[in-house]
Amino acid sequence: MELQFSLLFFVEAIGTIAFASSGAMVAIKRQLDLLGVIVLGVTTAVGGGMLRDIIIGNVPPNLFKDPVYVLLAFITVMILFVIVRRNQKILASRSIEMYEKVMNIFDAVGLGAFTVVGIDTAVLAGYGRYHFLIIFLGVITGVGGGLLRDIMAGETPYILKKHVYACASITGAVLYAYLQDYMNNDAAMLIGAGAVILIRILATRYCWNLPTATKK
Amino acid sequence: MELQFSLLFFVEAIGTIAFASSGAMVAIKRQLDLLGVIVLGVTTAVGGGMLRDIIIGNVPPNLFKDPVYVLLAFITVMILFVIVRRNQKILASRSIEMYEKVMNIFDAVGLGAFTVVGIDTAVLAGYGRYHFLIIFLGVITGVGGGLLRDIMAGETPYILKKHVYACASITGAVLYAYLQDYMNNDAAMLIGAGAVILIRILATRYCWNLPTATKK
Amino acid sequence: MELQFSLLFFVEAIGTIAFASSGAMVAIKRQLDLLGVIVLGVTTAVGGGMLRDIIIGNVPPNLFKDPVYVLLAFITVMILFVIVRRNQKILASRSIEMYEKVMNIFDAVGLGAFTVVGIDTAVLAGYGRYHFLIIFLGVITGVGGGLLRDIMAGETPYILKKHVYACASITGAVLYAYLQDYMNNDAAMLIGAGAVILIRILATRYCWNLPTATKK
Incomplete structure (x- = not known):
């Protein structure tokens, strides 16, 4: 339990950093001001x-009662903002490619962690028997x-529209929701989160895409 | 009671199909992928x-505890997706006009049904004496x-901006909210839903529009 | 208490009028119809x-149980709509500048009032010890x-993106949240709201802006 908790905190922290960065970059590219960058990032x-x-x-939502991830997201955003402001050319440089590769992996880890944490929260709140609900909550958390x-x-x-983003989360959520009836909870959680991460990394690498109804 | 329940289920099902279709068509026209079409439709x-x-x-919302309409919406979206994908030209064909006429009527039925169901849910939850609240809840459900x-x-x-769309819902909601104090609940419900459907069909037929502040 | 309550009602009413006007003007400029103008304004x-x-x-939200501000916003919107419709040229006239100056001050008063009311509501609901939460709730109310x-x-x-809009609200919220531990609640509230109003008026007058990460 202690171990699982620490690991979870660690992967959630990685996810928080990746998600905050993605929000901050969208805001920076749209030239929002410092507050806009903070709001979108957090x-x-x-x-x-x-x-x-x-x-x-579950109100007020947990993030308000224990804002540790808010703080982590805030710090991430501030660091990014200062780096970009001090070095305007960085957005067009080659180091941004490297950054994006690392962030893609972080983002996959975050998506996996958030998905299983969402399910866990719903189960702890007593909704374990509503499979559709807990899967949805896992995905919406992700x-x-x-x-x-x-x-x-x-x-x-x-x-x-992005290649198999929500789909990865859905797959992991379904796995975790059903496997936890048949095996140790920690093992099911690792499989669920692992599936999300694996699918996302493969999808980015091989440009997997879902079909569209009409040809582009 | 039994009868009303079945009728309600029937008209709600029609509304679900119409609403899911409208969401799916918006997604298809914006070339979202399969998941985007499902998410917007549902x-x-x-x-x-x-x-x-x-x-x-009323949390978790009812749809999560009894996802029968989610399933119906999902099936509707999948059928539409497959039809459009197999026959790309259908979106420009004359059969699409026929489809849109039928869907407009279905949509009106759905708007009427959802509006009165929204009010009913609010009254059952004990808010019957807040007329503004139950009217708002009926309209937001619709x-x-x-x-x-x-x-x-x-x-x-x-x-x-659409010709008298929310207005139709508001009219029906006001009728149902006030008439249920003076007559049998089923009758008031039928009048409320009927008013929504009638106004919508007439508005589409005769292009009724609300005024704008400036000339277009 | 009686006095504070009346003053609060008065400044909240000013804020409601200003906020409803700003919503209605956005809708009028986008040529939404009467209902669109009402919905955006309210x-x-x-x-x-x-x-x-x-x-x-706190559900259903207060506005539904006691819709006095909804009514005030509705009346404001209707008056604006009628004025613009009767006199189409008014949007390009010089009187609009005067109107916008007054509305900017009203808007600042509203932002200040709503911010401290939001905090008050949260404290009364028993969340006084969660400083991050009550500050957030003050700002989101504003x-x-x-x-x-x-x-x-x-x-x-x-x-x-607007020059120090949310920032003014945040500053006032932080002041009120922390000062109420050290002084009379009414005084802390006045300082909090006053700070919001002052910052907004100065920011508009001197075009204060937060930095952006990249040069425009």
Whole structure:
């Protein structure tokens, strides 16, 4: 339990950093001011958990009572803001490619961690028997922050068009929701989160895409 | 009671199909991928009821505990997706006109059914004496799904500009909210839902529009 | 108590009028119809308080149980609509400048009032010891309506880019949240609200802006 908790905190922290960075970069590219960058960054990082808590009536949402991830997201955003401001050319440089590769992996880890944490929260709140609900809550915890980021930035949500983003979260959520009836909870959680991470990394590497109804 | 329940289920099912279709078509036209089409379709169908449940603290919202309409919306979306994908030219063909006429009527039926169901849910939850609240909840149940659809698709919400869409819902909601004090509940419900459907069909037929402040 | 209550009602009323006007003007400029103008105007005026109530589980939100501010916002919007419709040239006339100056001051008063009212509501609901939460709730009460307005109108939220708008609210919220431990509540409230109003008026007058990461 102690071990699982620390590992979870660690992967959630990685996810928070990755999600906050993605929100901050969207805001920077749209030339929002410092506050806009902070709001988009923090919302992306903790917005999914907030939506989950509101949907299950866990109010005020956890992030407000124990704002450790808010603080971590805030620090991440401030560091990014200062780096970009001090070195304007960095956005067009080659180091940005490297940065994006690392962030993609971090983002996959975060998506996996947030998805299983969302399910765990729902099960602990007593909704374990509603499989559809806990799967939905896992997915919304994973992708909800990015959804809010894109709605606030006025863009078509990434998760509705990006190669297998929400799909990875759904797959992991279904795995975890059903496997926990048959095996040790920690093992099921690792498999669920692992599936999300693996699918996302493979999808980015091989450009997997879901079909569209009409040809582009 | 038994009879009313079955009739309600039937008209709600029609509304679910119409709303899911409208969400799916918006997603298909914006070339979202399969998951985007599913998310927009299902959100349009059940999003209004979800907003209503969150506003009155009926959490987790009903759709998660008994996802029969989610399933129906999902099936509707999948069928539409397959049809459009197999026959790309259908979106430009004459059969699409016929389809849109039928869907407009289905949509009107759904708007009427969802509006009165929203009020009923609020009254059953004990808010019958707050007339403004129950009218609002009826309307948000009716138009909330479309609102979420348009916000997620990055469009100005249809209900803010389309000929008397939300207005029809408001009229029916006011009728039902006040008539139920004076007559049999079933009769009031039928009058409320009927008014919504009638206004919508007439508005589409005769292009009724609300005034704008400036000339277009 | 009696006195504070009346003063609060008065400044909240001023804020409601200013916020409703700003929502209505956005809708009029986008040529939405009468209902669109009403919805955007009323949402801007009462949306912040609604978000706050949902986040702390105070459901149904207060505005539905006691819709006095909804009514005030509605009347404001209707008057504006009629004035613009009767005199189309008014939007390009010099009197609009005067109107905007007055509205900017009203808006500052509203932002100050809503911010401290939001904190008060949260403290009364028993969350006084969560400083981050009550500051957030104060700010969301102040800026949430404008956020919903811009999301519904499909624009990048004003608060993410406008010279020190949310920042003014945050400053006042922090002041009120911390000062109320050290002094009379009414005095702390006046200082908090006063700080918001002062910062907003100075920021508009001298075009204060937060930095952006990249040069425009």
